[in-house]
Amino acid sequence: MTAAMTPPTLELRRVSKAFGSVQALRDVDFEVRDGEVMALVGDNGAGKSTLIKSVAGIHPFDSGEIYFDGKRVEIHGPKDAARLGIEVVYQDLALCDNLDVVQNMYLGREVHDLFHRLKEPVMEQRTSETLRSLSVTTLKSVRQTVATLSGGQRQSVAVARAVMWNSRVVILDEPTAALGVAQTRQVLELVKRLAHEQGLAVVLISHNLHDVFEVADRITVLRLGRNVGVYERSATTQQEIVSAITAGVPTKVAGIEGTGEAAT
Amino acid sequence: MSVLGPSEVELAAAEEGGVRAAARAYLERVRAGDVGSLPVIVALALITVFFTAKTSVFFTSINFDNLIVQMAPVALIAIGVVFVLLLGEIDLSIGSVSGVGGVVVAELQQAGTGHNLGGGAAIAIAIAVGALIGALQGSFVALIGVPSFVVTLAGLLAFQGVILKALGIQGVIGIQSNTVNNVANYFLPKEWGWAIAAAVTVGLCAVTVSGFVTRHRAGLPIGNPLLAALRLAALAVIAFGAVAICNHARGVPFAGLLVIGLIGFWTYVARRTTFGRHVYAVGGNPEAARRAGINVARIRILVFMISGAMAALGGIAFAARLSSVDLTAGSGTVLLDSIAAAVIGGTSLFGGRGYVRSALLGALVIKTIENGLDLLGQTDWVKNVTTGLILLAAVTLDTLSRRRLERVGR
Numbered sequence: 001m002t003a004a005m006t007p008p009t010l011e012l013r014r015v016s017k018a019f020g021s022v023q024a025l026r027d028v029d030f031e032v033r034d035g036e037v038m039a040l041v042g043d044n045g046a047g048k049s050t051l052i053k054s055v056a057g058i059h060p061f062d063s064g065e066i067y068f069d070g071k072r073v074e075i076h077g078p079k080d081a082a083r084l085g086i087e088v089v090y091q092d093l094a095l096c097d098n099l100d101v102v103q104n105m106y107l108g109r110e111v112h113d114l115f116h117r118l119k120e121p122v123m124e125q126r127t128s129e130t131l132r133s134l135s136v137t138t139l140k141s142v143r144q145t146v147a148t149l150s151g152g153q154r155q156s157v158a159v160a161r162a163v164m165w166n167s168r169v170v171i172l173d174e175p176t177a178a179l180g181v182a183q184t185r186q187v188l189e190l191v192k193r194l195a196h197e198q199g200l201a202v203v204l205i206s207h208n209l210h211d212v213f214e215v216a217d218r219i220t221v222l223r224l225g226r227n228v229g230v231y232e233r234s235a236t237t238q239q240e241i242v243s244a245i246t247a248g249v250p251t252k253v254a255g256i257e258g259t260g261e262a263a264t
Numbered sequence: 265m266s267v268l269g270p271s272e273v274e275l276a277a278a279e280e281g282g283v284r285a286a287a288r289a290y291l292e293r294v295r296a297g298d299v300g301s302l303p304v305i306v307a308l309a310l311i312t313v314f315f316t317a318k319t320s321v322f323f324t325s326i327n328f329d330n331l332i333v334q335m336a337p338v339a340l341i342a343i344g345v346v347f348v349l350l351l352g353e354i355d356l357s358i359g360s361v362s363g364v365g366g367v368v369v370a371e372l373q374q375a376g377t378g379h380n381l382g383g384g385a386a387i388a389i390a391i392a393v394g395a396l397i398g399a400l401q402g403s404f405v406a407l408i409g410v411p412s413f414v415v416t417l418a419g420l421l422a423f424q425g426v427i428l429k430a431l432g433i434q435g436v437i438g439i440q441s442n443t444v445n446n447v448a449n450y451f452l453p454k455e456w457g458w459a460i461a462a463a464v465t466v467g468l469c470a471v472t473v474s475g476f477v478t479r480h481r482a483g484l485p486i487g488n489p490l491l492a493a494l495r496l497a498a499l500a501v502i503a504f505g506a507v508a509i510c511n512h513a514r515g516v517p518f519a520g521l522l523v524i525g526l527i528g529f530w531t532y533v534a535r536r537t538t539f540g541r542h543v544y545a546v547g548g549n550p551e552a553a554r555r556a557g558i559n560v561a562r563i564r565i566l567v568f569m570i571s572g573a574m575a576a577l578g579g580i581a582f583a584a585r586l587s588s589v590d591l592t593a594g595s596g597t598v599l600l601d602s603i604a605a606a607v608i609g610g611t612s613l614f615g616g617r618g619y620v621r622s623a624l625l626g627a628l629v630i631k632t633i634e635n636g637l638d639l640l641g642q643t644d645w646v647k648n649v650t651t652g653l654i655l656l657a658a659v660t661l662d663t664l665s666r667r668r669l670e671r672v673g674r
Binding site: 078079090092093094095096097098099103107108109110112115116117118121122124125128144145148 | 292293478479481482483484536537538539541542544545547548549551552553555556557558615616617
């Protein structure tokens with residue numbers, strides 16, 4: 001990547017988070033830049049969910065620093081994250097089955113006039129535009145209820161909702177976990193477009209290394225709440241990542257090995 | 265929703281064009297778990313044909329007027345029930361709260377008690393009391409998380425007790441206020457009836473046309489104009505037909521106008537405002553609504569306030585019909601009729617799916633059966649069994665369409 005010149009869009013420095021006696025994250029560094037897909041991988045309990053939830057403002061970090069466009073920021077709640085342009089697409093998508101695509105896209109942020117009357121035409125137009133700009137073309141109508149959509153279409157709607165709000169950083173939590181082959185392809189294409197065409201900073205959390213290697217530009221590996229390392233996709237192999245995830249090979253972040261292992 | 269602008273069904277149809285496409289779109293909605301109003305309208309037509317064939321006194325102007333007045337209180341209460349069901353909650357206190365509404369009005373208008381208020385003020389206060397009760401119950405549900413079933417069951421018992429205490433030894437309060445009694449006993453002058461039918465028709469046409477124009481200007485697909493015209497024509501025929509039948513007897517009952525007006529108002533709130541949208545969202549997926557930044561607790565409390573206020577208004581209509589309240593106020597079949605009306609009308613018990621108009625349609629079904637069986641000289645057991653079976657059929661239909669949804673796999 002054309003790194004180093006500009007500061008990362010989102011950067012975490014030595015962030016830690018504990019739940020009671022469980023140290024979920026310890027001195028973790030993380031960064032993602034505009035126009036790249038940064039995969040975040042690790043075994044169960046590695047701290048991936050804790051990391052994104054803290055970035056989304058659901059539970060703040062205990063210590064460490066957050067930089068956005070090189071400026072120090074604080075994230076104390078979901079509103080702070082949204083103001084910075086950080087959007088999370090959770091694994092369960094958080095869509096309302098009984099509402100249609102437009103209604104879901106604008107859920108909680110409806111366009112309305114002084115009397116709280118909904119401006120449906122405006123919302124419908126912008127929904128269509130957003131979906132078109134992301135090349136999501138498989139929907140029959142934006143007025144279909146979400147209940148009638150396929151898994152891939154639902155994922156696309158959830159992603160489109162996240163990027164519609166001038167977002168800068170989009171975090172996708174296991175977007176392909178519940179999808180078939182064709183639908184997975186559809187969603188991965190969408191993920192690539194977000195970064196490479198729309199220029200967003202995309203964080204992809206996935207268990208599926210095949211998916212990761214298909215779309216990610218860089219890969220951050222976490223293990224037991226600590227950094228293992230950051231890998232350029234083009235300069236690494238699946239084997240190397242697997243051993244990083246499972247064994248925690250030595251990395252550029254010095255001093256992890258030896259001290260951390262005893263804790264488990 | 266059918267009242268305002270092109271419906272989703274039509275919009276879906278517009279992209280393919282034609283009535284057959286609209287039929288396909290309807291089937292798709294059924295598959296999405298939304299049965300819609302079609303089954304209940306068919307049922308209503310069958311019931312009407314059945315009783316018309318059975319007895320000559322059923323399809324008469326006088327009986328039609330009676331039916332509207334009998335149906336009105338249940339329809340009013342059921343509007344509140346629709347909102348509660350949309351949230352996926354239940355309100356079992358509506359019967360007792362309607363009784364409280366009747367008692368408050370009767371007490372406040374009573375001469376020689378020191379408060380002797382005018383009818384209008386008494387009605388306003390009674391509705392406010394209903395809303396306040398709803399806010400109290402809703403707070404337990406929304407803020408503490410007590411299941412609405414239990415909170416409102418407690419409300420059912422407690423407010424029944426309040427009615428007993430308020431009516432005391434005399435056990436009955438007569439209502440002298442004409443304003444109050446007119447809620448159920450006033451019939452509009454004939455020309456007023458026609459004027460209202462005309463105003464409703466023109467209003468619906470205006471809304472439909474302006475909806476088409478806005479969508480067209482925005483470059484969005486517009487509904488099939490033929491379908492919209494057909495639906496407007498059908499509604500116009502119903503409006504003028506109903507007025508014609510009523511005017512043959514005593515005229516359009518004010519209670520009927522009240523029901524239609526409130527159905528229109530609450531439909532607007534449910535389908536065209538952010539509040540309504542959030543009600544559907546909370547009913548569909550509370551967690552998604554919460555993450556979208558919707559204040560779920562506030563929505564829940566407001567909905568229980570609507571339920572309480574509409575129950576009180578329904579209770580006022582009951583009291584006005586009898587020109588008194590007694591110890592039976594709000595007991596008996598009021599509660600079950602109102603919930604059954606909303607469900608029979610096509611509002612799902614599982615939350616997030618339904619329409620305000622189902623309150624009217626369901627109340628019509630229940631009260632038409634009751635009215636017809638009365639005319640046939642049938643006893644209560646036949647009425648209860650019939651209503652019970654129809655309720656079972658409605659809930660079964662709802663459940664089946666929901667199960668189908670789960671099989672299709674989200």
